[in-house]
Amino acid sequence: MTHLTRNLIILIFIIVFIMAFSGSYLSLSIDNLAYVLAIGIDKADNDNLQVTFQFSTTTQATESGSSEKAPSVVNSVKSSSISSAINLLNGYMGKQLNLSHCKVIIFSEELALDGISEEVYTLINDTQIRPSANIVISKCPAKDYIEQTSPELENLISKYYEIFTNSSKYSGFTADSTIGKFFNNLICKMYQPTAILGGLTTKDLDSESNLDYHENNSIKSNNAPIQGENGAENIGMAAFYRDKIVGELTALESIAYLTLEDDINRFLISIPDPKNTGRYLDIYISPTKSPKVKIDTSTSSPFIQMELKFSGQIYSMSDNSEYLNTDILNEISENCNQYLETLFSNYLYKTSKEFKSDINGLGKYALKNFFRTEEFDNYDWHTNYRNAFFDVKVDTTVKSGMLITDT
Amino acid sequence: MTKSKIGTLEAIMLILSIVVTHTILSLPREVTVNTKSAAIINLIFVSILAIIISYIIVKLLKNFPGSDIIDISEVLGGKALKNIIGGIFIVYFLVTTSILLRNFSESLRIIHYPMTNIIFILFLFIIALCSANRLAFNASLKTNLLIIPFVLVSMVFLFFANMNKFIPERIFPIFGDGLISTFVLGIGNLSSFAGIAFLYFLPPYLKKPEKLKKIAVISTGISAIYLILCVSTLLFMFSFFITTNEITPLYNATRYIEFGSFFQRLESAFLLIWTLAFACYLSIVTKFCMSIFQKLTNIETKKPLIDIFGLLILAIALVPKDYSISSNFETEIYPYLVLGIVFFLSLSILILANLQKRKQKKSA
Numbered sequence: 123m124t125h126l127t128r129n130l131i132i133l134i135f136i137i138v139f140i141m142a143f144s145g146s147y148l149s150l151s152i153d154n155l156a157y158v159l160a161i162g163i164d165k166a167d168n169d170n171l172q173v174t175f176q177f178s179t180t181t182q183a184t185e186s187g188s189s190e191k192a193p194s195v196v197n198s199v200k201s202s203s204i205s206s207a208i209n210l211l212n213g214y215m216g217k218q219l220n221l222s223h224c225k226v227i228i229f230s231e232e233l234a235l236d237g238i239s240e241e242v243y244t245l246i247n248d249t250q251i252r253p254s255a256n257i258v259i260s261k262c263p264a265k266d267y268i269e270q271t272s273p274e275l276e277n278l279i280s281k282y283y284e285i286f287t288n289s290s291k292y293s294g295f296t297a298d299s300t301i302g303k304f305f306n307n308l309i310c311k312m313y314q315p316t317a318i319l320g321g322l323t324t325k326d327l328d329s330e331s332n333l334d335y336h337e338n339n340s341i342k343s344n345n346a347p348i349q350g351e352n353g354a355e356n357i358g359m360a361a362f363y364r365d366k367i368v369g370e371l372t373a374l375e376s377i378a379y380l381t382l383e384d385d386i387n388r389f390l391i392s393i394p395d396p397k398n399t400g401r402y403l404d405i406y407i408s409p410t411k412s413p414k415v416k417i418d419t420s421t422s423s424p425f426i427q428m429e430l431k432f433s434g435q436i437y438s439m440s441d442n443s444e445y446l447n448t449d450i451l452n453e454i455s456e457n458c459n460q461y462l463e464t465l466f467s468n469y470l471y472k473t474s475k476e477f478k479s480d481i482n483g484l485g486k487y488a489l490k491n492f493f494r495t496e497e498f499d500n501y502d503w504h505t506n507y508r509n510a511f512f513d514v515k516v517d518t519t520v521k522s523g524m525l526i527t528d529t
Numbered sequence: 530m531t532k533s534k535i536g537t538l539e540a541i542m543l544i545l546s547i548v549v550t551h552t553i554l555s556l557p558r559e560v561t562v563n564t565k566s567a568a569i570i571n572l573i574f575v576s577i578l579a580i581i582i583s584y585i586i587v588k589l590l591k592n593f594p595g596s597d598i599i600d601i602s603e604v605l606g607g608k609a610l611k612n613i614i615g616g617i618f619i620v621y622f623l624v625t626t627s628i629l630l631r632n633f634s635e636s637l638r639i640i641h642y643p644m645t646n647i648i649f650i651l652f653l654f655i656i657a658l659c660s661a662n663r664l665a666f667n668a669s670l671k672t673n674l675l676i677i678p679f680v681l682v683s684m685v686f687l688f689f690a691n692m693n694k695f696i697p698e699r700i701f702p703i704f705g706d707g708l709i710s711t712f713v714l715g716i717g718n719l720s721s722f723a724g725i726a727f728l729y730f731l732p733p734y735l736k737k738p739e740k741l742k743k744i745a746v747i748s749t750g751i752s753a754i755y756l757i758l759c760v761s762t763l764l765f766m767f768s769f770f771i772t773t774n775e776i777t778p779l780y781n782a783t784r785y786i787e788f789g790s791f792f793q794r795l796e797s798a799f800l801l802i803w804t805l806a807f808a809c810y811l812s813i814v815t816k817f818c819m820s821i822f823q824k825l826t827n828i829e830t831k832k833p834l835i836d837i838f839g840l841l842i843l844a845i846a847l848v849p850k851d852y853s854i855s856s857n858f859e860t861e862i863y864p865y866l867v868l869g870i871v872f873f874l875s876l877s878i879l880i881l882a883n884l885q886k887r888k889q890k891k892s893a
Binding site: 135145148249253254306310311312313483486487489490492493494495496498 | 565644652698699706707768
């Protein structure tokens, strides 16, 4: 083969390959793509879905160099499925919708009551959707949630979506529930899925004055005493049985959920002050060990024993406080134990009796009681979890205050 | 034929390349599906068996220094058996490699090139294997020596990076589907150690043939650790691989790696490393196929065979009408081919040849 023929063949090959792969590259060209940041899915009439897409637009830089908030574009489509909604919008926008930067998927509570497995399966089947995209169950229409989401401290809404679940590590008021985890739990024999509970912020703070935030920390999305520019809020969690929503967790119950998941660094609780009746102490609680769980599956009513260990630091301060006094600290620790034992017991019985759903996957601790998968399947964990009994033991060591120890 | 020699480390990586490439696709999932929660125990059991078998193979090969399975077949059954065994191995290597190539290319197409015809993706690999085989004998082996450690390290990284998502309790119930399923039917997972096939062909190529035992034990041991890491990652992370099939389960695991908002989307890096490992594997397998063919036909040079074998692989890869057929071949037929050819047929020939030799010695 002459040098010229060889070069000619190589050239032909290069041209053929450029043509062959250009289709794939063109379809991924930034000019042809519309990046979706959030998808909202609502129930529409005639078994249809109303799918809302939020897109990013480029940031406009001013002459002074400071950047303004990048406005986002929200479009809605009514269709029979998510894929046909995407297809419709592809045509409408003249660009291909790309879901690789989609950070949040919002389902309306109304749709979640009917089941969302079809939508979750479709989304997880998409190569572009990241398993880390968060799932939010909105107590309002998903479209309203998207429209009302307006981060106050971020110019880019995508940045807000990226970080809004970070607070779960130190507040515990919601969890970092992702579609990957949701799908995994949907199919799992030991777990049931959960999602973030979303809603709209209260416009009038006075209307929520009947809530006692010390005694019954029952705040959750749509009734949280928060007023701000951001119209959407994410407090509490949605509990599922299979693909249907079965209940909601308040902020405090979300803390219990995250503690049992061993997915929280610290949280704040308010317990009655042993020295001043009617007053409350705010204490930062940090889990010191992973929860120890033992399950007796000898009967069809599993007996679940749980040991939890925490350390605490007193945050609130008033005059006449003695936070270096061992007796006082022991008394506070004992109060913490009682408070937390009640919290965890109530939470567990709520999941078992009210939700009938093992959202913490306690079934995984029962697995070692069986030698064969078939034996565990026959035990029918999800059904028997409804008959479960719990014994929670909490050991809290409140160490001291923070900067000030005595006043 | 034996002008170019293979070093000990190169030989170890050569054996590992088969395990590595099959693990990228459906192998870990198949192990998990077959044995469920007992997958790790089963792999430990099967690994011990694989090490024993590879040790036996080395012992049996010792009586035929410098000979591979083709030469030994000739000793045992003359030219006819030599041609049959040679033909079987050529077909085995070509078919399994082609189908694996098809499956990997299909995965690449789904993930990265949705608008590209599969033939062009396949062709890229064929060009790579033809080019590599035109270079010196050791070129692709040395490249393999560089790439495989990256794959091994990437898998260790994958395991540790996802560790916070693990649910170790998934190792229970300890015996999965039962003792029979784990320790009797589970022996089928021996097919994961298909790399042992190269042991039969290595003796004439080794720089230090006395190191064959070391090569066999180390490569099987590393394969075992590697497989356990891959299977553990899937078993501890996901509940759905038992009921749901994904094209590349380990790729799915790579999508979960995130370190804050800065260090994300590492799956592309994994795919790049795997693609390189795949290209190396293809060129090595083709090289061995050509060597067997040369041995059978006594042709002087292998160079004219390169394009023919490349096109053969392309043609076989295009035979399955769609991904479901090629995927089925990999999960339903491939394990039996490995068990039948690598562990039964070849081992039987070695045993029979050794018995024959012993008989001849006695009669002499």
